Amino acid sequence: MTGPRATGAGTIRGGADVKVAVVGAGVVGLAASAALLDRGADVVCLDRAGPMAERSTGSSRIFRLAHGSADLVALARDARAGWARWSEAAGRPLVRDVGCLVSGALTLEWTAVMLKAGAPYTMVGPDWPELGLPVRRAPHVLLHDTTGGVIDAEATGAHLTARVGPALRTSLVYALEERGTGARVHTPDGPLDVDAVLIAAGAGTSPLAAEVGLYTPAGLAHHVRFTFATRQAGPLRAWIDQSPGRLATYQHLAGPGRWSVGGLLDHAGVDWEAGRAEATRMSREAVLGYVREHLDGVAPAVLDELYCTTVAGLGDGFHLRRRGPFTAVYGDNLFKFAPLLGDLLAAAVTEGTEDVVDYV
Ligand SMILES: Cc1cc2nc3c(=O)[nH]c(=O)nc-3n(C[C@H](O)[C@H](O)[C@H](O)COP(=O)(O)OP(=O)(O)OC[C@H]3O[C@@H](n4cnc5c(N)ncnc54)[C@H](O)[C@@H]3O)c2cc1C
Structure with missing residues (x-):
């Protein structure tokens, strides 16, 4: 069955004319804000650093239908239809349809799931x-x-920022408080009283959610992706490589002549306690080693790096938690789901949702 796993039930005050504060202007908060505006909310x-500043930063992301569950494959198909709508509205393709290898x-498991999901x-x-692929010896x-490909993250951010327009405000949210049937949002410029709050604050979600009695995972880990020059001619595909004996990686063309490689390190070097500098050093060493040994036509010198925090130990999928006027969202690899997430979150805020919903 396609759909979320949900427990609990609840209603939320509002409807289409609900007054909503969205905390966070990453791709998720912007997508939800745009969808809420479309609904007349x-x-x-509010974002402490401006739009697309933290986990959503950078030029590109991988889009894929392939996931570990048929439900997530179906959700990714819905998201792909959303990307088509966003591309049309933006007047340019936001996903390059190069396919994903x-x-x-994961290959056999994900293939079986793709088959099951049709x-x-x-x-x-x-x-x-x-x-x-710019690879020396390709896997068997x-x-x-x-349907996979590469999302133009910068163009997506520009499109959503324009859509949200004057509803976007650069401001820290330092506290949330339940007030009657609504909520008070505390910012350094003073409080805002609203009917509902969507907490889509990435690494800032857990502390804010905890204040209003919502648990979301608090443990963070470091992640760094590196970009290299490539001379490889012809269209390049996105690639998730977990071949035996190699560092697990994801890779794609992040821009003309720019090949990005993220390494999925599973040792203590990228634990939160190791610190950003050490995690970056370890990741760089591991990814550079991979590039030298396995890639062809990619110069083994880092052009730039993209750092972000991730939620430690989370896989694909996303999760909604709700209590009273507050809804919190968390997950990993959320970019590919953004158009769908925006619609789901707008519906959750204006129409109500179960208290616990896991899309996995
Ligand atoms: C290197 C890298 C590679 C990735 N690869 C992929 C991929 O290939 N495919 C994919 O689908 N996903 C990928 N991801 C993950 C994806 O980019 C993230 O899951 C997604 O961007 C998260 O968006 P978000 O809006 O939830 O979080 P964010 O973009 O972090 O947005 C949260 C916002 O909340 C703001 N904020 C936090 N606390 C507060 C506060 N108290 N007050 C006000 N504002 C606050 C922050 O400033 C931030 O702008 C990748 C991420 C990175 C960094």
Whole structure:
């Protein structure tokens, strides 16, 4: 069955004319704000650092249908339809349809899930002439998620920022408080009284949610992605490589001649306690080693790095938590789901939702 796992039930005061504060102007908060505005809600979207500043920063992200559950594949298909709508509204493609290849540990499991979900895919081998990977020795078998591709994160941010427009305000939210049937949002410029609050604050979600009695995971980890120059000709695909004996990575063309590689390190070096500098050093060493050994046509010198925090130990999927006028959202790899998430969150805030909903 497609859909969320939910427990509890509740209603929220409001309807289309609800006054909503959205905390966070990353891709999730902006998507939700835009969808709320479309529904006629009175929205203020508050971000301490301005739009797309933390986990949503950077040029690009991978879009894929391939996931570990048929429900997530179905949700990703809905999200892809949302990307098509956003692209039309933005007047430019926000996803480059280059496909996404998956090799190694997840390949068979994700292929079985794609089959079960009725999603389009092919299986390809290392001799496929259209492989489109800058790799020295390609894996024996790869899942080709033909709907996958590369999201233009910068253009997405620009499009959403324009849509949210004057509803966007640069301001810290330092406290939340329940007041009658609504909520008070405390900012350094003074309090705001609203009917509902959506906490979409990325790394800032857990402390704010905890204040209003909502648990969301608080543990963070470091993650760094590195970009290298590539001379590889022809269209390049996105790639998730978990081949045995290699560092698990995700890779894609982040811009012309720019190949980005993120390493999924599983040791203490990227634990929160290790600190950002040490995590960056360890990640750089591991990714550089991978690039030297396994990639072809990619110069083994880091052009730039993109750092962010992640929620420690979370896989794909997303989670909603609600109490009274407050709804909090958390998850990892949320960019690809953004159009769908915006609609789901706007519906949750204006129409009410279960207290606990896990899309996994
Ligand atoms: C290197 C890297 C690679 C990634 N690769 C992929 C990928 O390939 N595919 C994919 O789908 N996803 C990917 N992700 C994950 C994806 O980018 C994130 O899950 C998504 O951007 C999260 O968006 P968000 O809006 O939840 O969080 P954020 O973008 O972090 O937004 C939260 C906002 O809240 C603000 N904020 C926090 N606390 C407060 C406060 N108290 N008051 C006011 N404002 C506050 C912050 O300033 C921030 O702007 C990647 C992330 C990174 C960094």
